[in-house]
Structures are given as structure tokens and as C-alpha cells.
Amino acid sequence: xxxxxxxxxxxxxxxxxxxxxxxxxxxxxxxxxxxxxxxxxxxxxxxxxxxxxxxxxxxxxxxxxxxxxxxxxxxxxxxxxxxxxxxxxxxxxxxxxxxxxxxxxxxxxxxxxxxxxxxxxxxxxxxxxxxxxxxxxxxxxxxxxxxxxxxxxxxxxxxxxxxxxxxxxxxxxxxxxxxxxxxxxxxxxxxxxxxxxxxxxxxxxxxxxxxxxxxxxxxxxxxxxxxxxxxxxxxxxxxxxxxxxxxxxxxxxxxxxxxxxxxxxxxxxxxxxxxxxxxxxxxxxxxxxxxxxxxxxxxxxxxxxxxxxxxxxxxxxxxxxxxxxxxxxxxxxxxxxxxxxxxxxxxxxxxxxxxxxxxxxxxxxxxxxxxxxxxxxxxxxxxxxxxxxxxxxxxxxxxxxxxxxxxxxxxxxxxxxxxxxxxxxxxxxxxxxxxxxxxxxxxxxxxxxxxxxxxxxxxxxxxxxxxxxxxxxxxxxxxxxxxxxxxxxxxxxxxxxxxxxxxxxxxxxxxxxxxxxxxxxxxxxxxxxxxxxxxxxxxxxxxxxxxxxxx
Amino acid sequence: xxxxxxxxxxxxxxxxxxxxxxxxxxxxxxxxxxxxxxxxxxxxxxxxxxxxxxxxxxxxxxxxxxxxxxxxxxxxxxxxxxxxxxxxxxxxxxxxxxxxxxxxxxxxxxxxxxxxxxxxxxxxxxxxxxxxxxxxxxxxxxxxxxxxxxxxxxxxxxxxxxxxxxxxxxxxxxxxxxxxxxxxxxxxxxxxxxxxxxxxxxxxxxxxxxxxxxxxxxxxxxxxxxxxxxxxxxxxxxxxx
Amino acid sequence: xxxxxxxxxxxxxxxxxxxxxxxxxxxxxxxxxxxxxxxxxxxxxxxxxxxxxxxxxxxxxxxxxxxxxxxxxxxxxxxxxxxxxxxxxxxxxxxxxxxxxxxxxxxxxxxxxxxxxxxxxxxxxxxxxxxxxxxxxxxxxxxxxxxxxxxxxxxxxxxxxxxxxxxxxxxxxxxxxxxxxxxxxxxxx
Numbered sequence: 006x007x008x009x010x011x012x013x014x015x016x017x018x019x020x021x022x023x024x025x026x027x028x029x030x031x032x033x034x035x036x037x038x039x040x041x042x043x044x045x046x047x048x049x050x051x052x053x054x055x056x057x058x059x060x061x062x063x064x065x066x067x068x069x070x071x072x073x074x075x076x077x078x079x080x081x082x083x084x085x086x087x088x089x090x091x092x093x094x095x096x097x098x099x100x101x102x103x104x105x106x107x108x109x110x111x112x113x114x115x116x117x118x119x120x121x122x123x124x125x126x127x128x129x130x131x132x133x134x135x136x137x138x139x140x141x142x143x144x145x146x147x148x149x150x151x152x153x154x155x156x157x158x159x160x161x162x163x164x165x166x167x168x169x170x171x172x173x174x175x176x177x178x179x180x181x182x183x184x185x186x187x188x189x190x191x192x193x194x195x196x197x198x199x200x201x202x203x204x205x206x207x208x209x210x211x212x213x214x215x216x217x218x219x220x221x222x223x224x225x226x227x228x229x230x231x232x233x234x235x236x237x238x239x240x241x242x243x244x245x246x247x248x249x250x251x252x253x254x255x256x257x258x259x260x261x262x263x264x265x266x267x268x269x270x271x272x273x274x275x276x277x278x279x280x281x282x283x284x285x286x287x288x289x290x291x292x293x294x295x296x297x298x299x300x301x302x303x304x305x306x307x308x309x310x311x312x313x314x315x316x317x318x319x320x321x322x323x324x325x326x327x328x329x330x331x332x333x334x335x336x337x338x339x340x341x342x343x344x345x346x347x348x349x350x351x352x353x354x355x356x357x358x359x360x361x362x363x364x365x366x367x368x369x370x371x372x373x374x375x376x377x378x379x380x381x382x383x384x385x386x387x388x389x390x391x392x393x394x395x396x397x398x399x400x401x402x403x404x405x406x407x408x409x410x411x412x413x414x415x416x417x418x419x420x421x422x423x424x425x426x427x428x429x430x431x432x433x434x435x436x437x438x439x440x441x442x443x444x445x446x447x448x449x450x451x452x453x454x455x456x457x458x459x460x461x462x463x464x465x466x467x468x469x470x471x472x473x474x475x476x477x478x479x480x481x482x483x484x485x486x487x488x489x490x491x492x493x494x495x496x497x498x499x500x501x502x503x504x505x506x507x508x509x510x511x512x513x514x515x516x517x518x519x520x521x522x523x524x525x526x527x528x529x530x531x532x533x534x535x536x537x538x539x540x541x542x543x544x545x546x547x548x549x550x551x552x553x554x555x556x
Numbered sequence: 557x558x559x560x561x562x563x564x565x566x567x568x569x570x571x572x573x574x575x576x577x578x579x580x581x582x583x584x585x586x587x588x589x590x591x592x593x594x595x596x597x598x599x600x601x602x603x604x605x606x607x608x609x610x611x612x613x614x615x616x617x618x619x620x621x622x623x624x625x626x627x628x629x630x631x632x633x634x635x636x637x638x639x640x641x642x643x644x645x646x647x648x649x650x651x652x653x654x655x656x657x658x659x660x661x662x663x664x665x666x667x668x669x670x671x672x673x674x675x676x677x678x679x680x681x682x683x684x685x686x687x688x689x690x691x692x693x694x695x696x697x698x699x700x701x702x703x704x705x706x707x708x709x710x711x712x713x714x715x716x717x718x719x720x721x722x723x724x725x726x727x728x729x730x731x732x733x734x735x736x737x738x739x740x741x742x743x744x745x746x747x748x749x750x751x752x753x754x755x756x757x758x759x760x761x762x763x764x765x766x767x768x769x770x771x772x773x774x775x776x777x778x779x780x781x782x783x784x785x786x787x788x789x790x791x792x793x794x795x796x797x
Numbered sequence: 798x799x800x801x802x803x804x805x806x807x808x809x810x811x812x813x814x815x816x817x818x819x820x821x822x823x824x825x826x827x828x829x830x831x832x833x834x835x836x837x838x839x840x841x842x843x844x845x846x847x848x849x850x851x852x853x854x855x856x857x858x859x860x861x862x863x864x865x866x867x868x869x870x871x872x873x874x875x876x877x878x879x880x881x882x883x884x885x886x887x888x889x890x891x892x893x894x895x896x897x898x899x900x901x902x903x904x905x906x907x908x909x910x911x912x913x914x915x916x917x918x919x920x921x922x923x924x925x926x927x928x929x930x931x932x933x934x935x936x937x938x939x940x941x942x943x944x945x946x947x948x949x950x951x952x953x954x955x956x957x958x959x960x961x962x963x964x965x966x967x968x969x970x971x972x973x974x975x976x977x978x979x980x981x982x983x984x985x986x
Contacts, residue, residue: 289734306731311607311627464712464731464738465608471653474736475687495687502649505622506610513621661907662986663897663959669986678984683955684900688948691909777986 006266006273008152011143014265018144025063027103028082029053031091032132033066034218035211035250036372037076041093042066045077048093052100062103068219070132071123073372075113080132089113118388119370124351124377126359127335131219136254139261142222148267150341151226154233155273163234164190167337169345171357176202176293176330177405177434178510179356179423185327188317189235192325197237199228199279200321200328202298203244203251206290207406208457210437212361213331215373217244217251220335221258225281227334229268230341232279235327239280243298246285255283290407290461294509295320295328297463308465309509330435332361352378356422360433366403366440369394376421383417386440397442401525405434407454407461408514410521411447430521432514446543447526448533451518452480458515469512472503476519483533486550490534497523568634577630584612584625587638594638595647595676597654597765598713599626602786604722609713611647611676614638622646648682656687657736658694659708663776665767670780672765673711692736699749702772703761705740710768712738716760723789728754740768759785816974817865819851820895821885823878824905824943825871827853828960829896833868835963843967846974862888866973868895869952872905873944877937886950891973895966897959897985899946906943913939957985 022028031037031046043066050064070078075089079099088099088110095110125131134141142148154163168183189197201224205213217224228240244252259281262268270278284302291297292307299321301307320326336358340348349357356378362385365371369391376385382402386392393399401411410431412419419425423433441450459473479496482488500516500523507513523530532540538551564579570592577586582605587594598609605627613622617635625638637643654660654673662668694707714731717740721727728751732741742751761769762781770779822830830853836843850861860881867889873879886892897903908916916939922929946952956969965983972979 291734311624459735462735464733464735465606465714466610467608467650467653467657467711468610470712470735470738471657474690475653475656478688498649499687502646502653506613506646506650508607508610508624655901659907659910660985661901661903662984663903664907665986669984674984674986678982681980681982683957683981683983684894684945684947684952686947689902689906689909689945691906691942693910 006148006152008149008156011148011152014140015144015146018140022063022144024060026061026083028063028065029099029103030065030067030070030080030082030132032068032070032076032078034069034215035248036069036073036215037078038250040076040090042077044093045079045091045096048096049079049099052096056097056100058100058103062100065135066137067133068131068136069128069215069373071128071373072113072119072370074370075372078113078132082133085115087113087115117391119374119391122380122384122389123375124359125375126339126348126351127216127223127332127361128219128373128375129339130223131215134220136219136221137257139222139258139265142220146342147222147338148226148262150338151229151233151267152273154230154341155275155277160190160234160236163230163341166341166345167234170340170348171345171352171355172333172336172340172348173356173423174330175332175336175360175435177408177432179433182329182333185317185329186231186234188315189237189325189327192318194236196239196322196324197235198321198324198326199232199235199237199240200295200298200302200316200326201228201240201242201331201334202293202295202328203242203248203331204286204293204298205245205248205331205435206293206461207435207437208454209365209439210363210406210435212363212373212436214248214251216331216335216361217248218254221251221254222262223338224255224331224334225258225262225268227329227337228281229272229279230337231327231329231334233277235325237327238278239282241282241284241302241321243284243286243292243302245288247288252283252285259283289463290457291463291509291511294511297509298328299326308463309511311508332436353420353422355424360421360436362436362438364390364438364440366438367393367397367399367442367445368440378422379420381418381420382412385421385438386417390440393440393442397444399440400443400445401441401447403431403439403441403450403518404437405432405514405517406437407457408432408510408517409434409437410517411441411450411525412521413525430517430524432517444541444543446484446539446541447522447529448480448483448539449541449543451522452477452484454518455480455515458511462511462515466506466508466512468503469507469509469515472499472507473512473515475499476503476516480519483530484539484544484547486533486536486538486544486547488534493530493534566630566632566634568630568632568636570636571638579630581630582626583614583616583623583628583630583634583636583638586630587625587636592638593679594625595680596626597672597676597711598715600715600719600763600783600786602723602790603715603718603763606714606718609711610650613643613646615640615643644680648680651677651680651682652685652687654711655682655685656689658690658692658710660766661708665709666770666774666776666779667767667781668777670777671767674766690736694739697742697748698772699747700751700754700756700772701749702756703748703758704770704772705742705748706768706770707739708768709766710740711766712740713765714740715763715765716740716769719759719763719786723786723793724755724757724759726753726755726757729760814846815848816846817850817861817863818847818970819849819860819864819867819885819889820853821851821867821869821871821881822853823869823871823882823899823946824874825896825898826904827870829868829870829898829958832896832958832960832963833966836967837963839963839967843970843974847970860884860888864889866891866893866970868893869899869946870895872898872902873940873946873949874905875937875939879940879949882946882950891953892946892950893954893956893969894946894952895956896961897957899952900955900957901985902943902945903959906945909942913941954979954981956981957983959986 607624612625615637
């Protein structure tokens with residue numbers, strides 16, 4: 006494959022698509038699929054055939070368009086219209102409106118902040134291309150970066166470009182990606198691995214799933230560029246088995262890319278070879294921790310081990326291993342294509358580019374969003390999210406999943422970047438963002454995350470295994486209205502112990518939801534303990550015991 | 557391990573004391589050599605290290621957090637503190653978590669008086685457990701003709717798993733499930749007596765720090781563990797730490 | 798008993814200076830009390846400084862109101878234990894958990910794995926040949942779980958051991974009467 010051949014494929018595909026007057030894109034990613042996106046696509050296709058418009062209308066199954074709560078979503082590229090909550094029965098209306106421009110079902114406006122305030126890099130193709138056709142990806146500049154890199158750049162230049170871009174790990178901790186790459190590259194000539202961490206496990210988070218389902222080739226391209234840069238020959242994508250559609254799209258993508266010589270031996274006629282295999286995770290949250298993930302790929306029990314040595318030095322089968330998250334890899338091709346300076350111009354001084362969030366909770370628009378770093382939480386919640394429904398007030402925003410924290414309303418003007426979120430006790434995390442209003446009890450929220458950590462603890466180290474159990478039972482006691490101030494003191498002691506002595510990030514981060522809610526909503530804890538009940542009215546036990554105490 | 561490789565040495569301080577070490581040694585090894593006590597339950601010389609019990613955490617100047625002495629290699633000029641009010645507090649906390657997690661009833665235990673967990677509690681001055689006891693209901697498997705596994709007394713240090721895999725080469729033992737539901741198992745959670753891979757060597761019983769694994773026919777306080785075989789066996793396996 | 802021994806000796810110090818001590822026997826085997834008695838002749842020494850105002854072998858029927866030190870043997874197993882320990886705590890300046898049952902729950906707490914009903918069934922139905930029935934009046938109701946003393950009321954000093962040795966008990970008591978802060982180091986079991 007040369008750059009010329011690639012261009013030919015792209016042109017042929019664009020020509021083929023241009024023949025169609027109308028492009029009707031139906032989301033068949035997991036969110037819309039669950040509300041019948043595939044049936045809608047089939048109904049529209051059938052309608053197109055029946056009304057004799059087969060040569061005018063191209064019906065595409067595409068990936069995520071973001072507004073998942075309003076699915077199934079259908080977008081018509083030619084007239085820029087989007088339809089939400091489409092049923093198969095509405096297919097004739099949609100097809101009928103194509104030429105006339107009127108009479109379609111309920112339209113979903115696209116000139117609203119939810120769409121206009123977003124900035125799409127990772128999701129640029131999402132909802133536009135058919136994830137099961139490599140030609141569609143190539144027609145959207147796909148694999149241009151990889152072929153260009155192999156033909157024109159030295160591995161060192163690629164690493165430098167990534168360093169200059171300022172890209173940081175999107176898995177949560179925000180480690181500089183370029184630095185990680187250069188470390189693995191420096192380990193000299195030996196067997197090395199590139200691993201893509203797609204074991205997305207935070208409750209309510211589905212950023213990686215959307216990327217893999219909607220644009221799998223983007224991740225493969227990123228991995229291949231990384232392999233070229235660090236000198237690896239073999240790659241693994243560790244993806245959870247609960248994502249069957251993502252797995253299926255990945256498998257298709259790997260097969261297609263290999264067929265075109267974009268993966269496999271002697272890529273683009275060079276001496277660079279790179280093979281990618283998929284490994285399925287069995288649903289253990291802890292396998293998202295890099296050393297546990299490596300153990301799992303090796304066929305061992307997925308438990309973390311102490312670092313150092315870091316995987317960059319000694320990872321998979323004791324070889325230097327580059328592990329990055331799906332979203333990190335998804336940023337690589339655009340960086341190479343558009344240049345590090347372009348990427349570095351987006352975002353803040355220390356946090357470059359964009360971040361994908363799964364916006365959920367008490368907010369009008371829930372779904373998948375991609376925003377430039379540095380946007381404020383208020384903009385995300387009020388503008389993109391459309392504010393809090395039912396005239397309620399925002400109380401807090403939870404970021405960072407079970408290791409993250411609750412950011413109170415008074416910090417809503419905080420820019421979304423790694424340092425700012427860390428500064429208020431939370432973290433960027435992989436991209437879960439849960440909005441809470443006054444009907445959410447913060448103790449209950451803390452208990453929910455503690456229960457998650459307790460049941461997902463791998464059980465290897467004592468503080469995480471036994472400490473999360475103790476903390477959870479104290480939180481249970483508080484929400485039942487049976488706790489005393491001594492219990493609260495014990496809870497704080499356990500937070501300190503578990504945070505500072507646990508082996509991996511899961512245990513070290515487990516107390517964070519408690520610590521941030523204690524720091525910002527201590528009065529809610531006190532209310533449960535002092536018999537004044539649950540202020541949000543969530544904890545029935547505390548309310549009951551509170552009333553008894555009052556009588 | 558080739559004889560030609562030069563041995564490099566490092567100098568560091570442990571609790572203010574200057575000590576010398578080979579570069580491939582851990583803080584725990586060097587401390588032990590110099591008679592400096594660092595508590596641990598999962599570490600056992602001759603087996604691989606796992607850093608799981610978290611009792612050997614030490615403070616290293618300049619490090620981001622506490623480091624497990626059993627897996628942390630020495631470095632030139634390293635300043636290590638193994639005793640501090642904070643470490644004492646954490647170690648007692650971890651020990652108490654272990655006692656509260658399962659049913660460690662020393663008075664009726666077969667290794668009473670010869671137990672690593674019990675003696676560590678004494679050494680660290682643990683007079684009581686201030687976390688609520690959990691009292692889980694756990695089984696005892698006495699199906700093996702010579703040995704018993706009592707899950708009530710298991711601290712999940714995985715010494716049995718490691719000795720069986722690394723020294724005996726049978727890999728009969730492993731750990732199943734997650735979090736507090738974790739349990740050591742033989743084969744695929746078969747009764748020990750039905751295990752086809754178990755050679756009956758009993759190494760697991762001897763390395764077990766508590767009364768979780770014991771020999772049949774021993775009553776309260778009658779069993780003590782014999783671990784002398786480990787250094788000899790490991791000595792013969794060059795390359796194993 | 799110790800009172801009697803004390804009276805046999807010439808009164809060295811005036812009575813009011815003596816430490817008012819009580820011992821309580823909850824759910825335990827009385828082994829810790831035996832161990833206390835095993836201090837043998839040193840009891841005479843103790844009696845110079847201590848007066849036992851309440852205990853299994855002392856006559857008064859009601860627990861006195863102003864006790865300096867109470868040694869508690871046994872875990873909290875029944876509603877009676879719970880009632881008594883709360884009363885004892887309220888009337889005691891320094892509460893000592895004596896022995897593993899008080900400190901850890903020990904053997905009595907082993908029933909927590911299967912609950913009180915199974916215990917009653919085994920004791921009063923399965924192992925009784927004549928007129929098997931679970932008593933409702935004489936036996937105080939069992940708590941759903943046995944707890945160590947400090948999970949129910951605050952405890953000041955812990956003496957682990959099953960039983961704690963006579964030497965340990967003696968050293969703790971003698972340090973106490975000398976007004977020293979005590980923190981005994983002893984093994985469980």
C-alpha cells in the first residue's frame with residue numbers, strides 16, 4: 006500500500022458515495038441498537054427499495070451520534086436533518102421527506118449547544134462512517150497518517166510529534182503519552198508489545214465502547230503508529246466481553262486492514278510488521294489496571310502487581326510494553342495528520358486536545374460528548390447538557406468513576422482539565438460525568454461507589470479487600486440512620502489507611518468518593534447521624550430512624 | 557546470573573543506619589540481614605514476592621507514597637524509614653483488618669503459639685481490634701487424608717499458591733473469586749482430597765503463616781511449621797529469588 | 798475472698814485509699830477469673846491496695862455505684878449481658894476487658910456464623926432426650942450476634958489471652974494501683 010493507492014481507494018469510495026443524492030445514516034451503536042436502531046435501518050432500507058429510490062438514497066448503519074438518550078437517531082446528511090426516537094413505522098415519512106423536504110417525523114434540532122459546543126477529534130467520524138467498511142474510513146482520511154509515517158518519518162520523529170502535541174493519557178491519570186512512548190522506544194531492539202486498554206469499566210461510562218463501535222479503524226491506526234514509533238511487532242486489544250458489537254467491529258476492522266496490507270507483515274512494503282490480536286476481558290473492573298490487564302492477557306488471574314517495574318520497562322511476558330487507552334490511540338492519527346501544533350492549539354496549557362465524556366445523571370441531554378479541554382463544568386452541564394430537568398438545582402458533578410470525586414456546585418466554573426479536577430479532590434478519569442441535583446443523597450452516592458469498589462476489589466491486598474468492606478458497612482450504617490459520630494471517625498481513619506496502603510489505583514482511589522463528599526457535604530453525613538434524616542429523602546432507613554428519634 | 561556479571565553495591569540508610577547492599581537486593585532483604593525488623597506476612601524467602609499484605613510498607617525519602625520493602629530494590633543514597641508513628645498506625649490497622657475479616661480464634665487454633673499472624677499482633681502491640689468483626693461463614697475442607705484447610709484462618713497471603721507452583725511445580729493451589737469472597741482453592745475448586753494434581757508433599761502446610769493449612773491429628777497449639785526445606789530447595793534452583 | 802484475706806492482715810493503710818475493684822463474668826468460661834485467682838499469694842499483696850466490691854464471689858446483689866476498676870470477663874451474648882455491661886460501664890471509672898472473650902468475642906462468638914437459633918436448637922432440642930423444649934423464661938434471650946465488649950461500650954484497657962496469665966493480670970493490677978498508665982502486651986489465645 007502506498008499513499009497513492011490509498012488515495013485511489015479514497016477517491017473511488019467518495020465517487021461511489023457521491024452517486025447517491027441522499028445519505029441516510031442510522032445509528033446502530035449499542036445505545037440506539039438497544040432501542041431498535043437496526044430495525045429502523047432495515048425499515049428505511051426496505052422503504053427505499055420499495056419506493057424505487059435505491060440508486061438515489063444510500064442507507065448507512067453508522068456509529069454513535071452522541072444524543073444517546075433520544076435514540077434511535079437518524080441523520081440525513083444531504084439536508085442536515087436529524088430525527089430522534091425514530092420507530093420503524095416512521096421510515097416512509099423519512100424517506101418521503103427526502104425529496105420534498107417536508108413531512109418527516111419529529112426533528113431533532115442540530116443547531117443547539119449540545120451539538121455546537123462540542124469539538125470533535127476522537128469522534129470526528131463517529132455517526133458519519135460505516136464502521137464495518139474500511140473504504141469509508143479511508144475516504145475520511147483514514148490510514149493516511151499511518152502510511153505517511155511509515156514512508157516519511159523515523160520512529161523518533163513520530164515520538165517527538167506526539168510529545169510536542171502535549172497529548173496525555175485518556176485512561177484517567179493523564180500521564181504524558183509522548184513520554185511513555187519515548188520510554189518504551191528507548192528500551193532498544195527487542196520484543197515489545199503495544200496494548201490497547203479497552204477494559205472500560207466505570208459505572209455509566211461508555212466512551213471507549215462508542216469509539217470502538219463507531220470508528221474501530223481509528224484505534225488500529227493509532228496502535229500501528231505507536232508500534233512503529235516504539236518498535237513493537239505485536240499488539241493486543243484487551244476489550245471486555247460485554248461489548249460484543251465493539252468486538253465484532255474490531256474483528257472486521259483487523260481483517261480488512263490486514264487484507265489491505267495496513268496491518269500484518271511488511272506494512273506498506275516496509276520492514277515494519279505489526280499484528281493485532283483481541284483478548285476478551287471477563288468483566289473484572291480491576292483488569293483495567295495495567296498490570297492486572299497484562300496478567301490477564303498472559304492467562305493469569307487478573308490482579309495488579311506493585312510498580313516499578315512499569316510496563317514500559319517490563320510488561321507483557323516481561324517485555325517492554327506500551328499500554329494506552331482507546332481514546333488516547335484514537336487521538337494519534339489526527340495528531341500526525343494535522344500536526345502537533347494544531348493539536349496543541351486546542352485545550353489548556355497543560356491539558357491539550359479534547360476529552361470525551363459520558364454525560365449522565367440529572368441533566369436534560371444525556372449521552373456522549375466531546376469537548377475541548379478547559380471548558381467549564383457549568384458550560385458542560387448547563388449548555389451542552391441543557392441544564393437540570395424539572396427546575397431542580399445542580400448539587401454536584403461526579404467525575405472519574407469510582408476513584409473520582411464529587412465536585413460541588415460552587416466549583417462549577419472550574420475548567421475541565423487534569424490539574425483543576427485533581428485540585429478539588431476529584432480526577433479526570435476515563436470520562437464518566439454524572440450530574441446530581443438536590444434529590445441525590447451524597448452519602449448514598451458515596452455508598453454506591455464504595456459498594457462498587459468492594460465487589461470489584463481483586464482481593465490481593467489487605468487494605469483494599471478488607472478495608473472497602475469495613476467502609477461500606479459503615480456507610481450502610483449511616484444511610485440506615487444507625488451510625489454514631491464514632492463510626493464517622495472510623496470511616497475517616499479507614500479512608501486514610503486504604504488510600505495510603507493499597508497496592509493499586511483501585512484501592513488507593515476507593516476512598517475518594519467518601520473523602521470528597523465528606524469535604525463538601527459533611528452536613529449531610531451529620532444529618533444522617535444526628536437523627537435528622539436524609540436531607541435528599543433518599544435513605545429511607547435514616548428517615549425512619551430520624552423520625553423515631555424525634556418522637 | 558552469569559559468573560562474569562559484575563556485582564554492584566549500593567549504600568543506603570535504614571532508620572538512619574548506613575548499610576551496604578547488592579543492587580539486586582530489596583529493602584526487606586537488606587534490613588533483615590542487618591537485624592532491622594520489618595513486619596510482613598506474605599513474604600517468605602525462597603518464594604516470589606507479591607507485595608500483597610502491605611505490612612512491610614516503608615517510607616522512602618523522595619518517593620511519592622509508601623513503598624513495599626519486599627519488592628522495592630535498593631538504590632544509592634536511598635533514605636529509608638521503617639519505623640514511624642504513621643507506619644505503626646497503618647501496620648496495626650492492616651493487622652486489625654485481617655483479624656476482623658475472618659474468624660481467627662487463637663484459643664482453639666491448631667497453631668496457637670506458633671502462628672505468624674498471632675506473633676505479629678503481639679510484636680506490633682495490637683491489644684484489640686477496633687474495627688467491627690465480620691464473622692463470615694466459611695467452610696473447613698478435611699477431605700485430604702493428611703491435611704486440612706480451614707478458610708476461617710486464611711489471610712490470602714498466597715504462600716501456598718506460590719510454593720506449590722514455584723517449588724513443587726504442581727500448581728494445585730490458586731485463588732478464586734474477588735474481594736472478601738476470595739478463597740484459596742485446590743484444582744478447580746474441588747475438594748482437596750479429590751485433587752488430582754496435589755502430590756501430597758505438604759509444603760503448602762509448612763509455609764502457611766496461620767492455622768489455615770494444618771496437618772491432621774494435631775490438636776490446639778500442637779502444630780508448628782517446619783520451613784527449613786525452603787532455603788535448600790531454592791538454593792538448588794538457580795535464578796529463583 | 799480477698800476481703801477476708803485483707804482483714805487477716807494488720808491494716809497498713811486507712812480503708813478509703815483502697816482501689817474499689819469489681820469483676821464481672823459475662824459469656825465466658827470463668828477461666829479468666831481462675832487465672833486471677835492463680836495470682837495466689839500475691840492476692841494478699843493486692844488486697845493491701847484493692848478492695849473487691851463486687852464479683853461472682855462477693856455477696857452484694859447490686860453493682861455498686863462508684864467503682865474505680867472493673868475487670869470484665871466474657872463476651873456480650875445475651876440481652877442480660879448487654880444490660881449489665883451498660884450499667885457496669887456507667888458505674889465504673891476504668892473498664893478492663895479481661896481475656897479473649899471480652900476482647901475478641903473468642904469462642905462464644907463462633908456461633909455468629911450460624912446464629913442463635915441453631916445454638917438453642919442444638920442445645921435444647923437435639924441434645925435433650927427428656928422433654929426437649931427451648932426455654933423462654935429462665936434463659937435470657939440471646940443476641941443475634943455475640944460482640945466483644947468494646948463494640949458495645951467504651952473500654953479503657955485490654956488484656957488479651959485465653960486466659961491471660963496470672964502474672965500478666967497481676968502486673969496490670971499492680972501498675973494500676975500505683976497509678977501508672979497500663980498497656981499490656983500479650984498474645985491472643
